[in-house]
Amino acid sequence: MTIRLFNSHSRKKEVFKPLNPDKVTIYVCGPTVYGPSHIGNARPAVVFDVLADLLRASFKQVIYARNITDIDDKIINAAKEEKEDISKITMKYTEQYKYDMKALNVSFPDEEPFATAHIKEMIEFINDLLMKEFAYVSDDHVLFDISSYNSYGMLSRRNPEEMIAGSRVEVQSYKKKPLDFVLWKPSLDNEIGWDSPWGFGRPGWHLECSTMIFKLFGKTIDIHGGGEDLTFPHHENEIAQSSCRNDGHPLANYWMHNGLVQMDKAKMSKSLGNVLLVKDLVKKVPGEVIRFSLLSTHYRQPLIWNQRLIDQSNTVLNNMYSLLAETKDLDSNEKNIDKEFLESLYDDLNTPKAISVLHSLFKRLKKSPKDSSLRALLIGSANLIGILKNDPIEWFESKNKDVDIEMINNLIEKRRMAREEKDYEKSDTIRDQLLNMGIFIEDTQEGPVWKKISIND
RNA sequence: GGCCACGUGGCGGAGUGGUUACGCAGCGGCCUGCAAAGCCGUGGACGUCAGUUCGAUUCUGACCGUGGCCUCCA
Incomplete structure (x- = not known):
């Protein structure tokens, strides 16, 4: 039997052939930890949990990585709102995420890399891109030059020229091209940041996945997954920077995207x-x-x-x-x-x-x-x-953990006696009474049994 | 405005160029004081309009509807 997967890149179902059948590699975009996880965060976690288990049942070894984005402007804003340290915020919501996923029977991935633990590698990554002239420094920012990568837009089937034409947003002055994206940006003194060759600052959002994939797995992984909403620009940018840095080696051979929850x-x-x-x-x-x-x-x-x-x-x-x-x-x-x-x-x-x-x-x-x-x-x-x-x-x-069993048994006994006396009006009243409490009675051959039913709020 | 995805019976949801998906709910029967559960049985569908075809829910086009993405915003 062969596994067939829909590859978002080719938009076709393809037979899954890992680079190394003894060691399958998957990377899935995890959450940005700036708030409690919602049902939309749960879908990719569950879907790729199933995929990882399926692959484990079919291949010798599977290494599944799911990252935690713990540096991002959203987190900075959440920290301001909650008047908490960034590290407290990210720790709190990382724990919450793990707890929630466990409740959904989602196994812990083999690797859970954190963005802030890879700043050094990200700086190296940017240095490489600058050296190879795929990026440029402008106004304390480092930007990826999308015109240096001619396959840009292949994954999401977008034409950069057309996108610019339809765009209403003002172009940032420090960018050569409107679609160029930030690899590194300056932080204010009171903001979170790290020293770098380009000054005190922090990485752009897209960089962490490329960097951590390279560190954990090398140039190319088998499967890269995530929500459909990440196809553009996030995954497109990952592909561009990784491919350019790694001399044209593809970042992932199979791209998988889950649909969104509405x-x-x-x-x-x-x-x-x-x-x-x-x-x-x-x-x-x-x-x-x-x-x-x-x-x-x-x-x-x-x-x-x-x-x-x-x-x-x-x-x-x-x-x-x-x-x-x-x-x-x-x-x-x-x-x-x-x-x-x-x-x-x-x-x-x-x-x-x-x-x-x-x-x-x-x-x-x-x-x-x-x-x-x-x-x-x-x-x-x-x-x-x-x-x-x-x-x-x-x-x-x-x-049944939060029901008053003694009271229920009492009522059931009363009802049993009423039924014995064939006072069905009374017995049915008791049954309705229990029903109002969310307790459903069934008369079986072994006597009455009850169960809790859910009452919608 | 541009690009993309989706539109299946009351609801959820697979799949297929011609033959039963499946589940939940419903209906009929048996059973029961009445219910429930269980068992047996059962109706009901492919957004609209064209085209291709002997034949389309399945292919093509247009339209309508819903949703997503569109430069550090999620």
């Missing part, structure tokens, strides 16, 4: 106040439900986020976990992965199709609840995409 009605933006934070979402539903929701759409498609999506994911996972609970005595330690499931993922990470295979395994297990190998197949397959990783009993118990 809110139900309006786009997610801070000014509209509809940014959905991961830390708030996981208070309401298990992280696995969020993860499942993110994977229920193919990663390249736009994803419209709303309550219905969460509810449906919740229902599906509840159904699966309750079957796992019913069959918990089966020995499913030997986790296998279904062939069709794997094939779906091998086809450019088709998680919706893979999930449909999960449904079919679920139905088969339902019909043959004694088949331990089938149960192992369901769990093993789901685990590959970070789903069904919880203990089925704990799954339901954790949902």
Whole structure:
């Protein structure tokens, strides 16, 4: 079986062939840590987590790096607003990010490079570009000269000339060409900065990824990933500076971009106040439900986020976990992965199709609840995409953690007595009363059972 | 204004030049004091208009709609 991935560069699905089949390299653009992570930050983290695990299942070694941008004007502004040190801000939100991603079953990457830990390498990088005359110094800035790289715009399919023509923005005086981008810029004395051959200052945003990729992996990596919104200018600029510095070696052989998360009605933006934070979402539903929701759409498609999506994911996972609970005595330690499931993922990470295979395994297990190998197949397959990783009993118990069990049992007992006396009016009143509290009663052959249902706010 | 992506049944969401996706919800039946769950069964779709074709949801074009990006702004 071969893995096929959609390469944004060629805009085609291509058979994935790593440079070194014994050591696959991936780099994904991580967050800028200036605030708590939202659902849009979570999508690439989850998608490329699945990709990394899939590759690990297929290749000897995979090295997955996801950076942390801890120097940026947004961070400087956040520090001013919160009246905190920059390092406090970046540490706080880096920890928050890690915590949130863990809640979504996202594994920690093999490497997590920080921009500020690579200032020296960035300065070397700029020096190289200056020496090779791909960059120039102007007014305390160092700028990349895009006219020196004739493939500029290939990834995002943009023509620099046309872009300038359509641009309404005033050209900065220190730039030779409007699209030239900053490699190094001056900092004020009271701002964060580092000494450099061009004075006290800080790096431009695009430089860190190129620099850290070169340091960790060398000239060319197999896969570079990130959100679709980063294609231009961020990734375009990375390609330009890396290719020029490394004598034309491509930065990455495969470029992958995930689609963006959209809110139900309006786009997610801070000014509209509809940014959905991961830390708030996981208070309401298990992280696995969020993860499942993110994977229920193919990663390249736009994803419209709303309550219905969460509810449906919740229902599906509840159904699966309750079957796992019913069959918990089966020995499913030997986790296998279904062939069709794997094939779906091998086809450019088709998680919706893979999930449909999960449904079919679920139905088969339902019909043959004694088949331990089938149960192992369901769990093993789901685990590959970070789903069904919880203990089925704990799954339901954790949902019931903040209910008054004693009171519920009392009411259930009253209802039982009413039913014995065939006072169904009274018993139904009690049932409604419990329902209002979010407790749902089912009368089974073994007597009444209750479960907590989610009440939408 | 320029470039790009997307538009599938009530909702979510794959896929395909001609044949069932799948899930959630719904409906009918069995069961139940009534429900629920479970089991059995079931209807329903490819934005609009043209073109290519024996035949298009699938290819081409136009249009409409939604979203993204467009020089240190995210």
